[in-house]
Amino acid sequence: MPQIDYFFSTTSPFAYLAGTRLEAVAAKHGAAVTYKPFDLRAAFPRTGGTPPDQRFEGRQVYRLQEMQRQAKKAGLPINLKPAHWPTNGAPSSYAIIAAQAAGGGDLGALTHGLLRACWAEETDIAEDGVIRACLEAAGFDPGLADSGLLAGAEAYAQNLEEAVTRGVFGSPFYITETDERFWGQDRIDDLDLHLSGEL
Numbered sequence: 001m002p003q004i005d006y007f008f009s010t011t012s013p014f015a016y017l018a019g020t021r022l023e024a025v026a027a028k029h030g031a032a033v034t035y036k037p038f039d040l041r042a043a044f045p046r047t048g049g050t051p052p053d054q055r056f057e058g059r060q061v062y063r064l065q066e067m068q069r070q071a072k073k074a075g076l077p078i079n080l081k082p083a084h085w086p087t088n089g090a091p092s093s094y095a096i097i098a099a100q101a102a103g104g105g106d107l108g109a110l111t112h113g114l115l116r117a118c119w120a121e122e123t124d125i126a127e128d129g130v131i132r133a134c135l136e137a138a139g140f141d142p143g144l145a146d147s148g149l150l151a152g153a154e155a156y157a158q159n160l161e162e163a164v165t166r167g168v169f170g171s172p173f174y175i176t177e178t179d180e181r182f183w184g185q186d187r188i189d190d191l192d193l194h195l196s197g198e199l
Contacts, residue, residue, distance in 0.1 A: 002195055003177040004032035007163050008111075009040035010092040010125060011085060012171035013078065017070045018185035022174065023108035025129035025188060029195040035100055035107055037093035038159040040171050041086075045167035053086075070186065077120045084124035090143070090156060092125040095135055096149020105139030108167045113137055 004026060008015040010088035028034045045053055051064060064080050071078040085120040092114045099110055117123045123130045164173060174182040174191055182191045193199035 002026075002029055004031050004033045004191070005036055005166075005175045006033050007159070007168045007171065007173040007175070008112075008165075009039055009089055009097070009171040010037055010114050011087060011089040011118060012040060012068070012094070012115070013067050013119055014170075014185050016046075016078070016112070016119040017067070017074050017076060018172050019074055019076060020108050020189060021110050021185070021188045022172075022191075025192045025195065029190070031195060033108075033153040035096055035111060036159045036162065037156065038098050038163045039089065039093075039156065042160055043163055043169065046164050051167070057172055074185075075196045076116075079119060079122065080097075082119055082124050085118060087118070087124055088126040090126075091128070092134075092154070093156050094148055094152025095131045095145050097152040098144040099135060101148070101151065102140065102144055104141075106136070107138070110133045110134055110138035110140060123156055 003068055004022070005193065006022060012101065023032070043049070052060060055063075056140070065076060067080055070132055096107070096111055096114070099105060100107055114125050114131070117130055117134060118125050128145055131145045136142045163173070166179060168175070170183050172185055174187070176194065180194055182194075188198055
């Protein structure tokens with residue numbers, strides 16, 4: 001069975017713009033997806049990156065234009081400057097980690113629900129109520145927002161170290177079991193072609 005390790009930040013607009021296309025590609029190829037939310041901002045200085053608000057002005061302008069174009073292509077609503085961004089991505093990441101361990105719900109729906117909450121619904125994904133609502137909507141026990149804190153914190157820190165070790169420098173980032181790496185939501189089609197043996 002093909003395996004995809006999915007590294008992402010729950011505050012990443014480009015992870016949001018991926019929608020549920022990763023899950024569709026995985027289903028098409030019978031691939032298993034392991035969700036690995038990590039602290040992208042902490043990874044930037046270790047991987048040669050710069051946080052968006054510290055980049056050259058031209059890069060910041062281009063980023064916003066690209067977000068708008070990609071949202072139109074994906075048919076997804078987006079607020080380029082959401083009220084609750086940047087926010088603390090740790091609590092929502094802990095919830096995803098806990099949900100993955102517990103099983104029983106739709107992990108792709110949970111991940112996209114949290115990203116959508118940030119980038120299209122003007123809610124703060126660091127808030128317990130928002131996280132609980134997303135868990136419940138995706139078929140998980142909303143109590144995971146509390147019960148998964150300790151294990152989630154440990155895994156979140158481990159995901160960051162693994163990301164840096166494995167060459168991850170952005171979000172979303174997909175790595176196959178053969179160490180083929182795909183960076184960005186605009187590379188999901190290439191991932192699909194790779195899993196088909198065409199690329």
